[in-house]
Structure formats: C-alpha cells, structure tokens
Amino acid sequence: DAKTTQPNSMESNEEEPVHLPCNHSTISGTDYIHWYRQLPSQGPEYVIHGLTSNVNNRMASLAIAEDRKSSTLILHRATLRDAAVYYCILREVGYGQNFVFGPGTRLSVLP
Amino acid sequence: GAVVSQHPSRVICKSGTSVKIECRSLDFQATTMFWYRQFPKQSLMLMATSNEGSKATYEQGVEKDKFLINHASLTLSTLTVTSAHPEDSSFYICSARNPRDSYNEQFFGPGTRLTVL
Numbered sequence: 001d002a003k004t005t006q007p008n009s010m011e012s013n014e015e016e017p018v019h020l021p022c023n024h025s026t027i028s029g030t031d032y033i034h035w036y037r038q039l040p041s042q043g044p045e046y047v048i049h050g051l052t053s054n055v056n057n058r059m060a061s062l063a064i065a066e067d068r069k070s071s072t073l074i075l076h077r078a079t080l081r082d083a084a085v086y087y088c089i090l091r092e093v094g095y096g097q098n099f100v101f102g103p104g105t106r107l108s109v110l111p
Numbered sequence: 112g113a114v115v116s117q118h119p120s121r122v123i124c125k126s127g128t129s130v131k132i133e134c135r136s137l138d139f140q141a142t143t144m145f146w147y148r149q150f151p152k153q154s155l156m157l158m159a160t161s162n163e164g165s166k167a168t169y170e171q172g173v174e175k176d177k178f179l180i181n182h183a184s185l186t187l188s189t190l191t192v193t194s195a196h197p198e199d200s201s202f203y204i205c206s207a208r209n210p211r212d213s214y215n216e217q218f219f220g221p222g223t224r225l226t227v228l
Contacts, residue, residue: 036219043117043204043219044155087154098145099206099217101155 004088009106012078020073020105022088027068031090034099035062035073039084044101047073047086083109113139115207117220124195125228132190132223134205140185141207145217146178149202161188195227 005023012018024033035047048055048062050071055062061074075082087104114137124130134144142163147155159180160168167180179191188207192199202224206217 038155041202041222041224043115043206043222045219046216049216085154098157098160100157101147103154 004090004102006086006088006102006105008103009108011108011110012075013110014080015077018075018078018082018107018109020075020086020088020107021070022072023070024088024090025069027090028092030092032092033062033064033068033071034089034091035060035086036089036099037082037084037086038104039081044087078107078109080109080111083107113137113207113209113212113216113218115141115205115218115220117203117205117223119223120221121224121226123226123228126196127194129191129193130195130225132192132203132205132225134188134190134207134220136186136207136209136218139207139209139211141188142185142210143208144182144188145206145208146180146188146190147204147206149204149222155204158190192225195225197227200225200227 032049032051034049036044037047038044048060050062063072085104085106087101089099116135118133144161146158148158149155157170158173161180161182163182163185169175182188202222204222206219208217
C-alpha cells in the first residue's frame with residue numbers, strides 16, 4: 001500500500017468547518033482513498049472513500065486533488081462527537097489486502 | 112451498513128491464563144477477517160489475516176502459537192491469547208470483509224480491551 005502523511009493533530013471550534021489534509025504522492029492509478037475515524041475506545045468507523053472525483057455523504061466530503069497526490073476530508077460543521085483520530089488510507093480495489101493504518105490525525109473539537 | 116460484533120468488550124485476567132475473543136459478522140458472510148492490536152496512543156497494527164476454512168496468515172513478529180486464530184465459519188473468527196502476560200494487555204480489534212461488496216470495504220468491530228494482571 002502507498003504511504004500517506006497526515007498532521008499529527010488538529011483543533012477546531014465547534015460548529016466550524018474542518019479540513020483534514022492527507023498527502024499521498026506515491027498513489028497509484030488503482031488506489032482508492034479511504035477515510036476512517038476512531039473514537040476513543042472504539043473500533044474504526046468508515047467515513048468516506050473516493051477515487052478521482054470529489055465525494056459527498058451524510059458524514060463528510062472528500063476533495064481529491066486533480067493529480068490525486070493529496071486529498072482533504074471536510075467536516076462541514078464540527079461537533080464534539082467528531083473528536084477522534086482520522087485515518088487516511090490508500091488501498092487497491094479488489095486486491096484483497098488489509099488496511100494499513102498510519103498514525104492518523106487526532107482532531108480536537110473545542111466547545 | 113454491515114455490522115461486526117466482538118465479545119467480550121472488556122476482559123481482565125490473571126497472568127498465565129488464556130483468553131478467547133470472538134468476532135462475528137452479523138449480517139453478511141465474511142470469508143476473510145483481520146485481527147489488529149492497538150496499544151495506548153498508537154495506531155492499529157495488523158496481527159493476522161483469518162481465512163475461513165484455512166490457516167491464518169500471521170504478520171512478522173506475531174507468535175502464531177501464542178495468538179491462536181480459528182475461522183471455523185463464515186460469520187465467526189476467534190482469537191485466543193494463550194498464557195497471557197501483562198505485555199499482552201491491549202485493545203484488540205477485528206474487521207471483516209464482505210465479498211459481495213464491490214469495494215471490498217472492511218467493517219470493524221468495536222474492539223476488546225484486554226487487561227492482564
């Protein structure tokens with residue numbers, strides 16, 4: 001799996017948008033970009049994934065750079081419940097490999 | 112979305128005893144399940160890949176005789192920590208893949224916190 005780099009930590013104020021960056025300069029053409037998050041003492045939770053086009057779902061939006069070497073997870077209005085570690089992971093579709101977790105970004109949301 | 116459960120959610124045991132952790136896929140059949148370990152303030156580390164009906168594949172540095180994995184059915188994989196010691200205290204997380212899912216997404220269990228006294 002190609003490597004990703006994320007900031008170790010970020011802070012946001014409640015009800016403000018949050019942009020979580022991820023760099024993946026060695027991404028291959030068949031790598032999907034996945035985002036998971038892990039709340040304290042819980043297993044990882046799926047957030048969103050995409051290949052080339054920007055994606056939106058009820059939890060977040062994923063903005064993918066045109067060259068696909070970076071992406072940004074966007075939480076439109078952070079809540080206290082969004083405080084978690086966010087992981088950006090690359091994986092080929094259908095390749096049958098597991099997810100390789102980096103250290104992720106620890107997001108703190110301030111009231 | 113698909114649901115993966117783990118049991119127990121928390122276990123405390125004495126050093127030298129064995130502990131079994133169950134991972135179940137509740138609404139799909141999982142041919143492949145993964146076991147991860149997570150120490151405090153660290154990321155998830157893959158321990159082994161569990162394939163239904165065959166032997167598990169262990170990551171480098173993980174003792175297969177200490178961490179016994181059984182994937183006897185398409186909805187259940189078990190991890191047994193044998194002769195547990197305090198250094199085995201960790202958060203153990205399983206995940207399962209739904210082969211019918213075209214994206215091969217993994218669904219994670221809620222984790223099991225093991226404390227060895």
